[in-house]
Amino acid sequence: MKPRMRAVWRGVLALACLATPVAARADEGGTPAGGKGDFEGLTPETAKQLYRMYSEWRHGRTGPVAAPDIFGHGSVLNVGKVVEKVTNFGFNGNPFTTTSSDPSGQWPGQSGVEYLFAQTIAVGGVNPQVSEGDPVSRRRVSSGIEWRPPTLAPEDHIYPAYEGIVNGKRFFNDDGDKNPAEPLDYLQDKVDEDFLDGRDNDGDGAVDEDYGAVGQQMFSLVMRDDTPEAIRFTQAEPHVPVGLEIQERAWAYSLTALENFNVFEYHITNVSGHEVDSLFVGFPIDMDCGPVIVSNYYSDDLDVPQFPSGQFWFKLPDVSDAQEPRLQKIHDPDIRNPAPGKALCTQIGIRVNGYSIADDNSDDGKTPGMPSFLLFDHTIDPLGVNGPPRVGFRAFRSYAGGTTFSQGGPPRIDQQRFEFMSSNENIDPETGFINAPGGDQKGDYAAWSAVGPWLHVQPNASITVTVGYAVQRGTYAQAVQYPADYAALKADSSTDYQSKQTTLFSKYPAVKNAFDAQLAFEGVWEARRAGLPSTDWHGRETGIRGAHGSAPNYELQDCRDRDDFDGRFRPVQSDQYTWFDFDCDYCTGVWSYAVGNPQPADRKYLGGFFHKTWNASAPPPSPVLNSSTGYNFTDNPTRLVAAAGDNRITLAWDNTSQISADPGEIRGVKSIFDFRGYKVYKVAGWTRPVGSPGPAEDEWSLVAEFACFDYRDSLGRRIESNQVRMDGSTPVYPKVWIPQKQESLAVELHRGDLWDRQSGHVLRPDSAIGCVRSAGDPCDVGACEAKCGRSLFSPYLEERPFHYPVGFYRFEDNEVRNGFLYFYSVTAYDSSFDGETEGRKSAVEAEGVTPQAATKAGQAVWVVPNPYKGRQRIADRPSTWDLTPNATDPTGTHIDFMGLPPGRWTIRIYTVAGDLVQEIRSTDAVNQSLRGPVTTPGGVLPGFNRQQDTANDGQASWNLISRNGQDIVSGVYLFVVDSSAGLQRGRFVVIR
Numbered sequence: 001m002k003p004r005m006r007a008v009w010r011g012v013l014a015l016a017c018l019a020t021p022v023a024a025r026a027d028e029g030g031t032p033a034g035g036k037g038d039f040e041g042l043t044p045e046t047a048k049q050l051y052r053m054y055s056e057w058r059h060g061r062t063g064p065v066a067a068p069d070i071f072g073h074g075s076v077l078n079v080g081k082v083v084e085k086v087t088n089f090g091f092n093g094n095p096f097t098t099t100s101s102d103p104s105g106q107w108p109g110q111s112g113v114e115y116l117f118a119q120t121i122a123v124g125g126v127n128p129q130v131s132e133g134d135p136v137s138r139r140r141v142s143s144g145i146e147w148r149p150p151t152l153a154p155e156d157h158i159y160p161a162y163e164g165i166v167n168g169k170r171f172f173n174d175d176g177d178k179n180p181a182e183p184l185d186y187l188q189d190k191v192d193e194d195f196l197d198g199r200d201n202d203g204d205g206a207v208d209e210d211y212g213a214v215g216q217q218m219f220s221l222v223m224r225d226d227t228p229e230a231i232r233f234t235q236a237e238p239h240v241p242v243g244l245e246i247q248e249r250a251w252a253y254s255l256t257a258l259e260n261f262n263v264f265e266y267h268i269t270n271v272s273g274h275e276v277d278s279l280f281v282g283f284p285i286d287m288d289c290g291p292v293i294v295s296n297y298y299s300d301d302l303d304v305p306q307f308p309s310g311q312f313w314f315k316l317p318d319v320s321d322a323q324e325p326r327l328q329k330i331h332d333p334d335i336r337n338p339a340p341g342k343a344l345c346t347q348i349g350i351r352v353n354g355y356s357i358a359d360d361n362s363d364d365g366k367t368p369g370m371p372s373f374l375l376f377d378h379t380i381d382p383l384g385v386n387g388p389p390r391v392g393f394r395a396f397r398s399y400a401g402g403t404t405f406s407q408g409g410p411p412r413i414d415q416q417r418f419e420f421m422s423s424n425e426n427i428d429p430e431t432g433f434i435n436a437p438g439g440d441q442k443g444d445y446a447a448w449s450a451v452g453p454w455l456h457v458q459p460n461a462s463i464t465v466t467v468g469y470a471v472q473r474g475t476y477a478q479a480v481q482y483p484a485d486y487a488a489l490k491a492d493s494s495t496d497y498q499s500k501q502t503t504l505f506s507k508y509p510a511v512k513n514a515f516d517a518q519l520a521f522e523g524v525w526e527a528r529r530a531g532l533p534s535t536d537w538h539g540r541e542t543g544i545r546g547a548h549g550s551a552p553n554y555e556l557q558d559c560r561d562r563d564d565f566d567g568r569f570r571p572v573q574s575d576q577y578t579w580f581d582f583d584c585d586y587c588t589g590v591w592s593y594a595v596g597n598p599q600p601a602d603r604k605y606l607g608g609f610f611h612k613t614w615n616a617s618a619p620p621p622s623p624v625l626n627s628s629t630g631y632n633f634t635d636n637p638t639r640l641v642a643a644a645g646d647n648r649i650t651l652a653w654d655n656t657s658q659i660s661a662d663p664g665e666i667r668g669v670k671s672i673f674d675f676r677g678y679k680v681y682k683v684a685g686w687t688r689p690v691g692s693p694g695p696a697e698d699e700w701s702l703v704a705e706f707a708c709f710d711y712r713d714s715l716g717r718r719i720e721s722n723q724v725r726m727d728g729s730t731p732v733y734p735k736v737w738i739p740q741k742q743e744s745l746a747v748e749l750h751r752g753d754l755w756d757r758q759s760g761h762v763l764r765p766d767s768a769i770g771c772v773r774s775a776g777d778p779c780d781v782g783a784c785e786a787k788c789g790r791s792l793f794s795p796y797l798e799e800r801p802f803h804y805p806v807g808f809y810r811f812e813d814n815e816v817r818n819g820f821l822y823f824y825s826v827t828a829y830d831s832s833f834d835g836e837t838e839g840r841k842s843a844v845e846a847e848g849v850t851p852q853a854a855t856k857a858g859q860a861v862w863v864v865p866n867p868y869k870g871r872q873r874i875a876d877r878p879s880t881w882d883l884t885p886n887a888t889d890p891t892g893t894h895i896d897f898m899g900l901p902p903g904r905w906t907i908r909i910y911t912v913a914g915d916l917v918q919e920i921r922s923t924d925a926v927n928q929s930l931r932g933p934v935t936t937p938g939g940v941l942p943g944f945n946r947q948q949d950t951a952n953d954g955q956a957s958w959n960l961i962s963r964n965g966q967d968i969v970s971g972v973y974l975f976v977v978d979s980s981a982g983l984q985r986g987r988f989v990v991i992r
Helices: 004-019 046-057 228-232 412-422 482-491 497-508 509-522 600-606
Strands: 075-077 082-085 118-120 124-125 141-143 159-161 217-224 244-252 259-271 276-286 302-305 310-315 347-358 370-379 396-401 444-459 462-473 524-526 542-544 555-557 570-571 578-580 610-612 648-653 675-684 701-708 725-727 731-733 737-738 743-746 754-756 809-813 822-832 836-837 862-864 895-898 907-909 916-921 934-936 940-941 955-958 972-977 982-991
Touching: 075 217, 075 244, 075 955, 124 244, 124 412, 141 276, 141 412, 259 276, 259 509, 276 370, 276 412, 276 462, 302 444, 310 509, 347 444, 347 509, 370 444, 370 509, 396 412, 396 701, 412 444, 444 462, 462 509, 482 497, 497 509, 570 578, 648 822, 862 982, 907 955, 916 955
Parallel strands: none
Antiparallel strands: 075 082, 118 276, 124 141, 124 276, 159 217, 217 244, 244 259, 259 462, 276 444, 302 347, 310 347, 347 370, 370 462, 396 444, 524 610, 542 578, 555 570, 648 809, 675 701, 675 822, 701 754, 725 731, 737 743, 822 836, 862 895, 895 955, 907 916, 907 972, 934 940, 972 982
């Protein structure tokens, strides 16, 4: 394309983006699709449809409707170092840059360096009810924005959670219900049956009472391809749904070893009402590398398709079976020629499937990472009859912008999508790993990968696919050496394989990161019974049972290569599992005599273990803070504590961190409540660097560290206070050296108090706040401290703490100035065998808080700054609260009216000639572009704050934009404040 034509095209896109939620980028071929010609679903037509739907919702033309989570501040995984946006519109990442300042996939933290444009999911299948003569309707693929929320109802939005949350304990019967169709005692419990989606999925009359939450931060959502909105959507061709529903969970970890990747689990169900044949799942992804501040930062990337795939080994510690059941030390007479104490499994295989993109030169150190797409798991059929026998890619292709499908580019219509996903393109038939060479020309690379097929998916049957998006240190120059280094490792037959594998990991941190992520997926094997079927012999990984009430009608053969049972045939029975070792691997099914001291007759049932994937200990989740986007808005009826005050910020939080059990297993100790305290962090002077959605990691300062007084004596009884003795009738408390005051002072502490050792500051819980009663809670609201008969996982706790709302703890910061933006993060920390673990500090712009001058009855209103001097460089402006402009805030600046009277008011601004420039009302929104609607128990409410946020708020902000949407020019301006107190007049000066 000629430069002039390219400029014209970009001008057209720029005009379109004024009324669309998608930022388009033109590639060298000039074909717009997501701005790059290759990433489907983000064409100008898509943008227009989305904007039209959003506008109708904004203006109330469609009734109550859930806002698409692509506008303003949405759901962002930010507890780890990979900060990534999650939507319920088929995309993860943020290609919607004109409507949201959320990061797409930044690392480390909110650094302003992007590694992702967008990732999505495509699912295709064959409708056997349509004849071969109609290939258009017979083979269909639902991709990208053809996935929509199930309805437009408010409950069909994205739900946040974390592992350890009430009702969300994984692989656990939270609500105590039973399945009457299960006749066997150890299979009666219903476990994790109610997916977190705001609906009663199991028909018991309760909503979200028993679901599985995972990670230190999780988002849960549902999408379908057959909604009216999806069917009306048209890309290159009309959308014909396959008839599928996706339950998606996206999560992240804050642990140091697991903080550099995010996980996405897709549970895909056939809701078409008929069988779907040859189901494939594809993953289009566009990984970009570079600082957002650099134009076209994505145009100098190179793909590395074989990095970081490989087969590795994890050596199990040589300990007892009780400490590491995966060893399965031989002590069974049914295994011939046993060697006493010898383990069946001394190491387990860790298979890493993935591919990467890298910047050509790391942007001279500004782009230190490499992004990778990882495949962790999918439903398998060890026999290979109805599904893949092992986890791996089916097809893969990577391509630069502008490449056509026939030349190896992206599929753009369903016929091409299905053709690609059903191929074996660029997959080694022996290893199952990607064998495609990398490109030799720099460009804007994207990729498609696929898994499957599942040949016959019956109505209401499901398959699950789990993938990851990871970023870790690495360079292109290094990554291209990896295939040779990996081949040398596999060819090495020496006894020090583990040390050489460690050396490889040291050279390639991204490979080690992918290995750690896959190892986290492998999890642990636990001795469980209720509701969770467990293996019945060594190595048997596949449990099969017949339909309820049916007689055994067929037999299957076990592994033929064993010397214990010689591959015998065993019947498949109804209502109970028969386990098989189809993959002939002792290490994929764990069994031990040590479980439950079984009798010989039933030892193969009582000795089985349950495979708990994604097992990780964790710091307590951060508490809910009153600056969060789901809490601190003017119309919030449950808001007890507003953050902004007159030259002060009052932080308030709940006790979520204290009532969340550690979900992982730490050296045999399971699900312990080991909360220790809170840390309060603050950011001041943030200027919103280009591409940054919030403060970076190095901008946070520790304000206070509060330890919780909650101890027990040698008999396990709670210690109610730190009282040391009585002096007559007066209690005496110990004196403690307070560094900030340079003296020893008496510190009085009672159970539940928080205290800062440096300042001596004590925070006491607000005893006047009632607890929050959760679904199924047997206690009355007023009996929060009473025992409720709940069993706990720690023998040292007598009762489970109850949940108290935001405001239970409060901390006031007086070192702030009115009108300036501040960020706060309250993290929780706990004890560990290695010292201490702490949650991650983070915030986005929508969570910033600004102190507001108090109302001033009878005093003249004034303007700050006056005069306003809008110099070109932000650093040169006297109004040091100015921010770098972005899509949601085109000026980045404001002047503030202070000393406003109580009650409602209207400010009118005029030129000296008397022309009305702008009107500002006390009820106007101030951060609507950052905060979308919020779903509360009382319904959907606007999530923004208003100019008059509280009754004592006497400050209003103006962004220097006229009522006609234009920047005002230099000059003298007059203002009139109209309120119940009468009229007040004033003037201010703008110099530009």
